[in-house]
Amino acid sequence: MAPVLALTTGEPAGIGPELALMLVASRVPLAGRVVAIGDPDLLAQRARRLGLDIELPVLARRDEVPAQRPGVLPVWPVTLRAPATAGMLDAANAGYVLETLDVAIAACRDGRAQAMVTAPLHKGVIIEGGHPDFTGHTEYLRDACGVEDVVMMLATRLATPSGDQALRVALASVHLPLREVADAITDAGLTRVLRILDGDLKRYFAVAAPRIAVCGLNPHAGENGHLGREELEVIIPTLERLRCEGLRLDGPLPADTLFTPRHLDGIDAVLAMYHDQGLPVLKYAGFGRAANITLGLPIVRTSVDHGTALDLAGTGRADIGSLGVALEVAAEMARAVGH
Known part of the structure; x- marks a missing residue:
């Protein structure tokens, strides 16, 4: 049934x-x-x-x-x-x-x-x-x-050069004041979030080898340290280590250009560093046609x-x-x- x-x-x-x-x-x-x-x-x-x-x-x-x-x-x-x-x-x-x-x-x-x-x-x-x-x-x-950890992900549909595909945006941090976000982006936290995201894309969405695009925290993904050092000191080393585990990770990429059809083509999910970095884009693209999904739980949960x-x-x-x-x-x- x-x-x-x-x-x-x-x-x-x-x-x-x-x-x-x-x-x-x-x-x-x-x-x-x-x-x-x-x-x-x-x-x-x-x-x-x-x-x-x-x-x-x-x-x-x-x-x-x-x-x-x-x-x-x-x-x-x-x-x-x-x-x-x-x-x-x-x-x-x-x-x-x-x-x-x-x-x-x-x-x-x-x-x-x-x-x-x-x-x-x-x-x-x-x-x-x-x-x-x-x-x-x-x-x-x-x-x-x-x-211990869950991941918020919203999903909708998006037209890309190779056809209609899912646009999924997960969050590295969720309901935090903006001034607390940088301190919340840690190696341990990113590792847990990316492992959950990779695992649940395989488990629930039949994506055999998920390709995940990761946003930088700072403008231009830090501009090689000139606009912030979180990319150099935290995000890049974490992504490099997880790639050695077999995760397919692109980035960190500037969020202002990542969220375009050409760059999203072939991407199974995007990891945004904070709530209002990723969700305004997704809701603009698919408000009223999107679902909020909680990953990392022992049960299935979605929302409006x-x-x-x-x-x-x-x-x-x-x-x-x-x-x-x-x-x-x-x-x-x-x-x-x-x-």
Whole structure:
């Protein structure tokens, strides 16, 4: 049977709940057996507001998730901590959002689901709701799964001189203030990230010998030390050592020219040194058609490429494209490892 994809519905005041409803209402064939994780009453309320006729059968956690049917969204229930209104954040629901993640993680770890897909949450709500150390889905999943390192990677499609290909951008550092990034680029860190990236491209995406392009940290990749020494002292020695292990690594390359179709031709993934070095380019190329993927976990996890869009919540104008891609990629990854 098709893999079970556990879909967390995210921040209840945002567009997450309605994206799940709208995707099912669209009657587009889904890549797996989708089960939403959230409050059934919230989903029913949002469906009524949008004028959507959706069946929301509530399943026990051990019930088998049925084959996907148009207009039907099975639900593993989690109860809101406080009433939710579209567009109005309430920190009282921080625990609710985290519980939906915990339910999905547990289902993946015990085999009831083969992948989890996450709708957007609001970091500020989680922090204000009593979780001051929360920094995002990626880090929460890392800690919940008990692994030391994970890698954030976004993927979309891009036209290149040799044809359409995947554009995948992974990050050497994630949610850090810019002034802390240089100190975070270390030999040990780059080594872990590149090994995870290389290994999971092979494991989940059937890339036998991944070719990875690595961005420099500084403008012009440091200009031979004149615009910063991180390339000379950290990045270049690390890449040379990993090439001796068999990794196919290009770089470090200037990021301002690397992200062009000619230079990306034949590249399986790009490693950017920090969040806003790589992701603006990918989102410009494929916003609404990209998936966020967490590598290095013992489970499959993908997500949308956007935030909670509070201004669109409850309007029915949200774009379901990224959620559809995230579900497709999750199903592809689950099938690759035999789920």
